[in-house]
Amino acid sequence: MQISQRNSGRGPGRLTVVSTGPGFPEYLAPKARVALDAAQVVAGYRTYVDLIRPLLQGQEVVATGMKAEMERCRAAVDLALKGRRVALISGGDAGIYGMAGLVLEICAARRLKIAPPDTEKEVDFHLEVIPGIPALAAAAALLGAPLMHDFVAVSLSDLLTPWETITRRLELAAQGDFVIVLYNPQSKRRNWQLGAVRDLLLKHYAPETPVGLVRRAMRAGQDVAITTLGKMSDHEVDMQTIIIVGNSQTYVYGPYMITPRGYLGKYEVSSEQLEKIC
Amino acid sequence: MQISQRNSGRGPGRLTVVSTGPGFPEYLAPKARVALDAAQVVAGYRTYVDLIRPLLQGQEVVATGMKAEMERCRAAVDLALKGRRVALISGGDAGIYGMAGLVLEICAARRLKIAPPDTEKEVDFHLEVIPGIPALAAAAALLGAPLMHDFVAVSLSDLLTPWETITRRLELAAQGDFVIVLYNPQSKRRNWQLGAVRDLLLKHYAPETPVGLVRRAMRAGQDVAITTLGKMSDHEVDMQTIIIVGNSQTYVYGPYMITPRGYLGKYEVSSEQLEKIC
Numbered sequence: 056m057q058i059s060q061r062n063s064g065r066g067p068g069r070l071t072v073v074s075t076g077p078g079f080p081e082y083l084a085p086k087a088r089v090a091l092d093a094a095q096v097v098a099g100y101r102t103y104v105d106l107i108r109p110l111l112q113g114q115e116v117v118a119t120g121m122k123a124e125m126e127r128c129r130a131a132v133d134l135a136l137k138g139r140r141v142a143l144i145s146g147g148d149a150g151i152y153g154m155a156g157l158v159l160e161i162c163a164a165r166r167l168k169i170a171p172p173d174t175e176k177e178v179d180f181h182l183e184v185i186p187g188i189p190a191l192a193a194a195a196a197l198l199g200a201p202l203m204h205d206f207v208a209v210s211l212s213d214l215l216t217p218w219e220t221i222t223r224r225l226e227l228a229a230q231g232d233f234v235i236v237l238y239n240p241q242s243k244r245r246n247w248q249l250g251a252v253r254d255l256l257l258k259h260y261a262p263e264t265p266v267g268l269v270r271r272a273m274r275a276g277q278d279v280a281i282t283t284l285g286k287m288s289d290h291e292v293d294m295q296t297i298i299i300v301g302n303s304q305t306y307v308y309g310p311y312m313i314t315p316r317g318y319l320g321k322y323e324v325s326s327e328q329l330e331k332i333c
Numbered sequence: 334m335q336i337s338q339r340n341s342g343r344g345p346g347r348l349t350v351v352s353t354g355p356g357f358p359e360y361l362a363p364k365a366r367v368a369l370d371a372a373q374v375v376a377g378y379r380t381y382v383d384l385i386r387p388l389l390q391g392q393e394v395v396a397t398g399m400k401a402e403m404e405r406c407r408a409a410v411d412l413a414l415k416g417r418r419v420a421l422i423s424g425g426d427a428g429i430y431g432m433a434g435l436v437l438e439i440c441a442a443r444r445l446k447i448a449p450p451d452t453e454k455e456v457d458f459h460l461e462v463i464p465g466i467p468a469l470a471a472a473a474a475l476l477g478a479p480l481m482h483d484f485v486a487v488s489l490s491d492l493l494t495p496w497e498t499i500t501r502r503l504e505l506a507a508q509g510d511f512v513i514v515l516y517n518p519q520s521k522r523r524n525w526q527l528g529a530v531r532d533l534l535l536k537h538y539a540p541e542t543p544v545g546l547v548r549r550a551m552r553a554g555q556d557v558a559i560t561t562l563g564k565m566s567d568h569e570v571d572m573q574t575i576i577i578v579g580n581s582q583t584y585v586y587g588p589y590m591i592t593p594r595g596y597l598g599k600y601e602v603s604s605e606q607l608e609k610i611c
Contacts, residue, residue, distance in 0.1 A: 074474075076362065077464070084466065086359040148466070150473040156481030156594050163586040170588055182589075186355070186466050186474035188362065188426070195428040196352075196464035203434030204494070205502055207485045207511065215595030216482070220510075224483055227509040231502040233485065308441040310448055311460075316434050317493030 068180040069172065070135035072158055073142045074149040074187025078273025079106045082193070087185050094142035098131045100124075103146050114142075128157045132167070135180040148189035152210055152238050155184045191236045194269035194297035197279045199311030201267055201299045206234035211241070211248050222255060229259035234305065234314055237298040249288040256300060260284055265301040267312045268292060281312050346458040347450065348413035350436055351420045352427040352465025356551025357384045360471070365463050372420035376409045378402075381424050392420075406435045410445070413458040426467035430488055430516055433462045469514045472547035472575040475557045477589030479545055479577045484512035489519070489526050500533060507537035512583065512592055515576040527566040534578060538562055543579040545590045546570060559590050 071090045076082035091097065091110060098117035099107075105118075117134075119127040131143040145154035162169050162182065172181040195202045207228040211221060228235050235256070241249055256264075262285030270278040270293065282290055284300060292298065305314040349368045354360035369375065369388060376395035377385075383396075395412075397405040409421040423432035440447050440460065450459040473480045485506040489499060506513050513534070519527055534542075540563030548556040548571065560568060562578060570576065583592040 074470075078364075081364040081367075082362045082464070084354065084360045084362060086356075089359075148470045148473075150470055150478055150480050152481065152594075155474070156478035156591060159478045159586065159589055159591045160593055163584075163591060168587070174588070184474040184477065186360070186470040188464050188466055189470055192352075192426045192428055192464040192467055192470075195426075196433070196462040199462065200428055200434035200437050202428050203430065205485065205487045205499075207483065207506070209483045221483075224509040224511065227505040228485070231505040232498075233502065306441075308437065309446070310452070311437055313434060313437045313441060315438055316430075 066138065067176075067178050068135035068138040069140045070131055070158065070169075070180055070182045071140075071142050072149045072153075072155045072182075072184045073144045074153065074185055075103060075107065075144050075146055076188040076273075077147060077190060077193035079103075080110065082188050082273060084185070084187065087187065090183075090185055091142050091144075093140060095139050096131075096134050096141045097144065098127050098134075098141060099144035100127070100146070103144050107144065124154065124157060128154060128161055132158065132161050132165075135182075136167070138180075145187075146190075147193070148187045149184055150186060151189045151191070151208065158182070190238070190272060190297050191299075193272035194236075194267065194299060197269050197272055197277075198267040198281065198299060199308075199313055201265075201301055201305060201312045201314050202234055202236070203314045203316050204234060204302065204304065205231075206236055208236040208238060210238040211245065211252065212239040213245065213248075222251070225252060225255055226258075229256050232259075232302045232304075234302045235300040237300070239294055240296055240298050241292045242294050249292065253284060253288045256284055260300070260303070264303075265305050265307045265312050267299040267301075268296055269299075270296045272297070281307055281310070344416065345454075345456050346413035346416040347418045348409055348436065348447075348458055348460045349418075349420050350427045350431075350433045350460075350462045351422045352431065352463055353381060353385065353422050353424055354466040354551075355425060355468060355471035357381075358388065360466050360551060362463070362465060365465065368461075368463055369420050369422075371418060373417050374409075374412050374419045375422065376405050376412075376419060377422035378405070378424070381422050385422065402432070402435060406432060406439055410436065410439050410443075413460075414445070416458075423465075424468075425471070426465045427462055428464060429467045429469070429486065436460070468516070468550060468575050469577075471550035472514075472545065472577060475547050475550055475555075476545035476559065476577060477586075477591055479543075479579055479583060479590045479592050480512055480514070481592045481594050482512060482580065482582065483509075484514055486514045486516060488516040489523065489530065490517040491523065491526075500529070503530060503533055504536075507534050510537075510580045510582075512580045513578040515578070517572050518574055518576050519570045520572050527570065531562060531566045534562055538578070538581070542581075543583050543585045543590050545577040545579075546574055547577075548574045550575070559585055559588070 264284040427433040542562040
């Protein structure tokens with residue numbers, strides 16, 4: 056612990072992990088905007104920082120490259136320890152494969168005393184996470200309503216998780232007829248995974264199962280496609296693509312992918328009854 | 334199909350499913366606000382409609398009770414067919430156990446020709462879903478970072494899904510060491526389920542596994558608690574509570590619940606390495 060970096064006398068600092076949502080600034084919550092305005096320092100991945108620059112009013116900026124997540128989280132923590140108000144930005148939702156976890160892991164490893172704002176006064180700094188619209192919700196909205204029933208989110212990145220754990224989870228999800236959201240489906244190094252995932256899921260799901268692919272949701276270069284599980288790996292995907300694999304109930308209607316709410320066919324929502332009612 | 338209700342000559346109507354996020358209006362995306370402003374009619378569950386009333390400027394309002402989901406979706410569709418601009422509001426994210434699916438199911442059952450705005454001109458009406466911050470992201474933010482690794486979302490409501498399907502999914506999720514998000518954990522009628530879920534999960538997860546309970550996130554009456562799987566069903570929960578059950582890696586640090594990003598202990602984020610680096 057670096058005592059010399061500790062704040063002295065100006066009251067505790069504040070570290071706010073700010074989710075910026077899928078598209079900026081149309082999907083930035085007013086609460087996130089307030090946190091940016093109140094910050095003295097804004098830290099983040101260079102690409103995201105550049106997107107919010109038009110909103111900044113003289114805040115100090117700490118922008119780092121894609122693989123420097125640890126570096127910018129540590130910088131944000133150090134600045135908050137010095138008593139500053141820091142906003143650490145994270146695309147989508149900071150709590151889903153975003154920056155919230157790493158910041159908290161660093162605080163825990165350093166045994167820092169942290170608490171939400173407006174609670175304890177005797178802290179090293181106050182820490183708050185502001186949620187945002189996750190990439191999975193943005194992708195689902197562009198596809199229609201594919202997530203209307205139970206779903207799983209699985210990252211295909213095997214940098215921090217063994218590939219065996221990832222495939223076991225996908226296998227179990229498919230046994231449970233879950234809708235499956237795939238994060239980080241492919242990188243330049245991992246260009247073989249999507250075919251492996253397709254083959255694995257085909258053991259449980261029909262080749263005609265609808266699959267939605269959404270790249271850069273609500274941003275320049277947005278691309279939305281609906282295909283089938285059998286053809287899933289024919290499409291071009293990258294680390295910015297979210298893939299949603301439907302379950303046994305999912306169907307395509309025009310440009311929309313729909314997972315019905317119910318399995319029972321009772322209540323008002325079975326399609327036969329809908330025909331009568333509507 | 335009610336041809337008499339069809340729009341005649343004023344150009345196609347528009348139905349926008351507007352997610353209002355967890356707390357209103359701090360978490361309402363600017364894009365959602367624009368859709369509300371542009372609407373001629375706002376439809377929704379009475380409680381949510383009342384929350385947004387201060388934002389309305391003379392729009393017609395269709396407010397219905399909690400179980401009248403079908404009624405208000407059908408009303409929204411009928412109004413859009415008449416050429417009107419309709420905003421159907423949905424709390425949290427409309428695409429996760431929200432209104433987006435039912436609207437699309439109705440359109441499909443009626444064989445209506447629908448498409449996103451700014452695409453095809455020859456439609457019965459244009460339909461768009463605006464995503465919002467889901468309850469699971471709001472709850473996760475208040476708890477810290479419990480969703481930083483692969484997770485499942487499961488609704489415990491057995492109104493439209495057989496209880497056997499629900500428990501089978503929970504069993505598979507637990508086998509996969511997923512973080513588990515429970516929606517609709519209890520109602521007055523279903524007051525026995527949470528104990529059953531605890532017993533089921535205890536077959537795979539330790540009794541000390543952290544569990545977060547969040548009620549009315551970012552709204553009046555917000556309640557955030559962290560407990561353990563063994564004690565989960567001792568807490569008071571209702572239909573507005575989101576429960577997040579950690580996985581084998583999840584830990585509690587002060588008032589925060591943290592699921593680490595990695596299983597490998599390599600990269601920079603193992604706690605041993607963090608101690609050295611930080």
